Amino acid sequence: MLNAFSAPGRFWRGNLHGHSTESDGALDPAGVCAAYSEAGYDFTCVTDHFRARYGYPLTDTTALRGDGFTTLLGAELHAPETSRGVEWHILAVGLPIDFAPPSEGEDGPGIARRARDAGAFVAIAHPHWYNLQPEDGAALDAAHAVEVYNHTSFVHTDRGDGAVFLDGLLSAGRRLGAIAVDDSHWKRDDAFGGWVMVKAEENTPDALLAALHAGHYYASQGPEIHDIRRDGDAIEITCTPAAAVMLVGAVSSNARRNGRNLTRARLPLDAFQGGWCRAVVVDALGRRAWSNPLWLDH
Incomplete structure (x- = not known):
């Protein structure tokens, strides 16, 4: 809590979870980045679904950086299967562009550990939306944070809140942060509803990712x-x-x-x-x- 405000630098506003036409979004990556830039955001991360049906995209937005706006590279990772028998949804921000698809038999906790070992900031995505269970949260030992708010889950199903899930893990001793995200798909009014404010000295991918790992951020729907x-x-x-x-x-x-x-x-x-x-x-x-x-x- 405290070091996010005592750290050097300033706060930069960004969205860490969103999709493009590389998976199931309605805007192409350039359109996604333009929309966030025009809305006054400092950065975004296009996290397309890392699934076989889309060719395991790790959407490269490096060419879309500039004019005070930057991007992080990431994906929404999937693997079998949660305690309820559905696939995992795991947010990974800061992945290398050559991050490999899941190997045979790799489960959700395994791919999350591999993403963390590759340098990514790993978050538990929309736990309320798909009724993720406490034992699933315990199994995701590589996670850095929980989506305390997911705007698309709120817009579509009134299940955007992850605070109860987060608090259960905190009370079990897990040291986790809280992020708010859009999970934007651009098919409904599902953008600009939740974001992170990241404290860093520069609005660069390396500085932002280091700040996320250090916990130098807070989440918001509006208040500063x-x-x-x-x-x-x-x-x-x-x-x-x-x-x-x-x-x-x-x-x-x-x-x-x-x-x-x-x-x-x-x-x-x-x-x-x-x-x-x-x-x-x-x-x-x-x-x-x-x-x-x-x-x-x-």
Whole structure:
């Protein structure tokens, strides 16, 4: 939570999960990148479905970088099969262009480990959308983060929320971050609903990927978190005008402040000692921003 705000650099806005005509999206890669650039994003990652039916695409967007906009390379990886008998959906950002298709017998946790070993930032994609089970999350030991919000899953099925799944893994001791994504396919109004703000000194693929690995980011649907810092036994949060600023932790532990146009809140850490907490900022329209967790077990 804290190092995302104390790290050097500035925040860059980007989408880490989206599709193009290389798999099942309606826009070609150039159109995807143009759409995000024109919407004021600093970067995106086109993560087409890494499936045999599409020829295992790892969509190369390097030629689309420039004019203050950059891209990361990645894919949505698939392999058999979750505890519910369906294929895995695993987000991998920062893959090498020659990342190999799944080998015979390679399962979801295996391909996720291989992606992480290749340098990728690995996230558990839309867990609520396909009812991913806690044992599946435990098996994905290579994951760096969970999609706390997936916009397409919200638009299509009202299953965009990954917070309950994330909190279960955190309470089991997993050290995971929280990302928000579009998972845009460009067939409905499924873009510009969730993003990450990544703190880095440069808007370059290497700097952004290093910041993701370091946890120097937060997730948002709209609110901006300007700063989170610890002052003794309290957390101080500054943000754009909000209706609620809160810390949530294991079971029902929480600290919160509600009001109108809140731009600062000081919240006690008493309820979270020995465990973890994460910050949530909610604006007057109900849009949220989520920090990564702070661990208080030392």
